[in-house]
Amino acid sequence: MRLKRPTIPYIIWMAVFTVIPIVLILLYSFTDRTGSFSFEPLVKAVGYTNVFLNSIWIAFISTVICLVLSYPLAYFMSRLKRSTQNLITMLIMIPMWMNFLLRIYAWVTLLQNNGPIDTMLSLLGIHTQLIGNQGAVIVGMVYEYLPFMVLPLYTVMSKIDYQLIEASEDLGANMFVTMRKVVIPLSVPGIISGVTMVFVPSASTFLVAQYLGGTNDIMIGDVIDKIFWSDRNTGSAIALILMVAILFFLIILNFFGDEEAIAT
Amino acid sequence: MKRIISITLAAVMLSFVAALFASCGSSYDGEINVYNWAEYVADGSSDTIDIISKFEEEYNIKVNYTTYETNEELYNMLKSSNSSYDVVFPSDYMVEKLKNEKLIKKLDLSKIPNQKKIIDRFKNMDFDKGNNYSVPYSWNVTGLVYNKTMVKGKPDSWESLWNKSLKGSILMFNNSRDAYAIAMQLCGINPESFTKADIDKATEKLKEQKPLLKKYVMDQTFTEMENNQSAIAPYYAGDIYTMMTNNDDLVGVLPEEGSNLFVDSMCVPESAENVEGAYKFINFMTDPENSAANMDYITYASPVEGAKELIDKDVAESELVYPPDSYLDKCYTFRDVDEDVYSYMQEQFVKLMS
Numbered sequence: 155m156r157l158k159r160p161t162i163p164y165i166i167w168m169a170v171f172t173v174i175p176i177v178l179i180l181l182y183s184f185t186d187r188t189g190s191f192s193f194e195p196l197v198k199a200v201g202y203t204n205v206f207l208n209s210i211w212i213a214f215i216s217t218v219i220c221l222v223l224s225y226p227l228a229y230f231m232s233r234l235k236r237s238t239q240n241l242i243t244m245l246i247m248i249p250m251w252m253n254f255l256l257r258i259y260a261w262v263t264l265l266q267n268n269g270p271i272d273t274m275l276s277l278l279g280i281h282t283q284l285i286g287n288q289g290a291v292i293v294g295m296v297y298e299y300l301p302f303m304v305l306p307l308y309t310v311m312s313k314i315d316y317q318l319i320e321a322s323e324d325l326g327a328n329m330f331v332t333m334r335k336v337v338i339p340l341s342v343p344g345i346i347s348g349v350t351m352v353f354v355p356s357a358s359t360f361l362v363a364q365y366l367g368g369t370n371d372i373m374i375g376d377v378i379d380k381i382f383w384s385d386r387n388t389g390s391a392i393a394l395i396l397m398v399a400i401l402f403f404l405i406i407l408n409f410f411g412d413e414e415a416i417a418t
Numbered sequence: 419m420k421r422i423i424s425i426t427l428a429a430v431m432l433s434f435v436a437a438l439f440a441s442c443g444s445s446y447d448g449e450i451n452v453y454n455w456a457e458y459v460a461d462g463s464s465d466t467i468d469i470i471s472k473f474e475e476e477y478n479i480k481v482n483y484t485t486y487e488t489n490e491e492l493y494n495m496l497k498s499s500n501s502s503y504d505v506v507f508p509s510d511y512m513v514e515k516l517k518n519e520k521l522i523k524k525l526d527l528s529k530i531p532n533q534k535k536i537i538d539r540f541k542n543m544d545f546d547k548g549n550n551y552s553v554p555y556s557w558n559v560t561g562l563v564y565n566k567t568m569v570k571g572k573p574d575s576w577e578s579l580w581n582k583s584l585k586g587s588i589l590m591f592n593n594s595r596d597a598y599a600i601a602m603q604l605c606g607i608n609p610e611s612f613t614k615a616d617i618d619k620a621t622e623k624l625k626e627q628k629p630l631l632k633k634y635v636m637d638q639t640f641t642e643m644e645n646n647q648s649a650i651a652p653y654y655a656g657d658i659y660t661m662m663t664n665n666d667d668l669v670g671v672l673p674e675e676g677s678n679l680f681v682d683s684m685c686v687p688e689s690a691e692n693v694e695g696a697y698k699f700i701n702f703m704t705d706p707e708n709s710a711a712n713m714d715y716i717t718y719a720s721p722v723e724g725a726k727e728l729i730d731k732d733v734a735e736s737e738l739v740y741p742p743d744s745y746l747d748k749c750y751t752f753r754d755v756d757e758d759v760y761s762y763m764q765e766q767f768v769k770l771m772s
Contacts, residue, residue: 205772383490384764
């Protein structure tokens with residue numbers, strides 16, 4: 155295909171802000187402080203395997219919870235009156251207009267000892283530590299990324315022709331069979347882009363664990379943040395491994411759906 | 419209707435652009451780029467003076483003010499970015515590092531007459547012998563803060579951060595230098611200069627502490643302590659003073675072992691474009707009255723002779739903000755360490771947390 159002139163700015167943009175940075179990360183990952191070729195940064199990065207696994211685990215759980223919560227919501231939304239649909243979309247979007255850190259601070263206040271939730275639970279006789287553990291980190295992540303799951307699911311589901319569902323019901327399928335045989339297969343592209351949009355950023359996120367987690371809940375994003383200032387080679391190597399892991403994950407997802415869904 | 423809206427919008431946008439250009443054509447005699455810690459000069463809020471505007475009015479020099487969060491961020495900007503800064507505020511060890519790597523200029527002290535007003539203790543410090551590269555801006559020490567309703571007795575040693583009876587409500591610095599300095603002091607290692615073997619010893623000490631901790635934190639110390647979420651924490655003494663004014667149950671102490679005396683100084687980077695403007699700014703900030711205004715705002719101590727008398731009396735009399743000389747004699751000040759050793763320490767600290 156011949157390049158059209160209007161595409162040139164985009165190509166320059168991608169070269170400067172995507173390709174060159176990736177090449178730099180590669181370069182740093184395979185050199186030492188003096189700039190000569192070395193595997194040392196990668197070896198050091200592998201030393202953080204437990205953090206990698208922990209981050210991927212937290213991202214996985216958050217994604218599953220987001221999917222379970224969003225799927226029915228998106229389905230029911232797509233069956234409502236047009237104006238109600240718009241209202242609900244608005245309500246899902248509004249929290250995203252607020253600064254990310256403010257929302258995390260809000261969760262700190264909600265979950266802290268003698269905070270609103272803790273006080274209510276104490277009245278019911280339940281005394282637990284709500285903040286400073288993995289559960290709190292997952293709550294923060296789910297809250298943060300839920301809209302990224304709901305919106306693609308809703309977009310796909312609102313395109314499903316209602317006559318297909320009616321036809322399925324006419325042929326005697328009950329609600330579960332209709333779901334399994336009609337709605338879910340048709341919404342796979344939405345599931346895939348939702349899962350991608352939640353899993354990828356939550357695996358690499360930082361600060362959430364610092365605010366809501368305890369001493370053991372450091373995530374790979376926090377490690378990169380800490381290491382990069384003193385040792386950019388190891389920092390780059392960790393970022394590279396994370397990129398490869400995410401790429402691997404996207405390839406696996408690829409087996410479940412058509413390629414176009416992954417591109418979103 | 420739509421057309422009217424779009425015309426109005428276009429007009430509004432155009433007027434923004436026009437306003438931008440208009441402000442460029444102002445009548446300042448020059449400008450300086452100041453790169454400082456966030457919330458580190460009096461900004462006019464809560465009864466303070468707006469120091470930057472005062473300087474702009476007095477000298478007719480525009481100040482472009484930007485901020486950073488860590489010394490390492492400052493270092494990276496000076497080392498690898500093309501941006502030009504005229505005045506920066508590195509801490510002690512970073513002054514030494516910047517000086518050694520020739521990233522800051524030798525100062526012409528005759529252009530900074532107020533430099534003579536710096537108190538003797540803060541002249542000639544090890545990180546800049548002869549004061550040729552830096553003029554101290556503020557100083558303070560690290561200390562302990564505890565909640566008297568949660569802690570029995572009076573903790574007066576760093577060892578209280580290893581107190582098993584406070585398990586789950588102890589906080590610790592989330593910054594390798596400060597955290598290791600405390601552990602090193604308890605292991606009898608001098609935090610001014612150390613080797614990898616010393617770091618390993620201190621790491622063991624920190625590993626003992628980890629199960630007792632609630633969290634590794636920095637700024638969160640404020641909310642954790644002020645909202646009675648944690649019992650004890652190490653932090654910068656001037657900030658502890660602020661916490662105490664917000665919660666009567668908090669008590670600040672200076673650990674008997676001594677602590678870290680830190681000095682943040684003003685320097686002129688090699689990339690500076692308006693060196694004369696930078697000297698004027700440094701001289702202005704070293705004026706006792708202006709220094710006092712800044713210190714009232716940040717509640718750290720002023721190294722300028724005569725400033726202490728001008729600041730809020732309660733602050734000036736606080737042992738946390740102005741520890742007595744006898745205490746300062748027990749304190750140490752960070753020095754630049756070998757890059758290899760520093761990144762080893764950083765690495766061990768991150769490993770400790772994971």
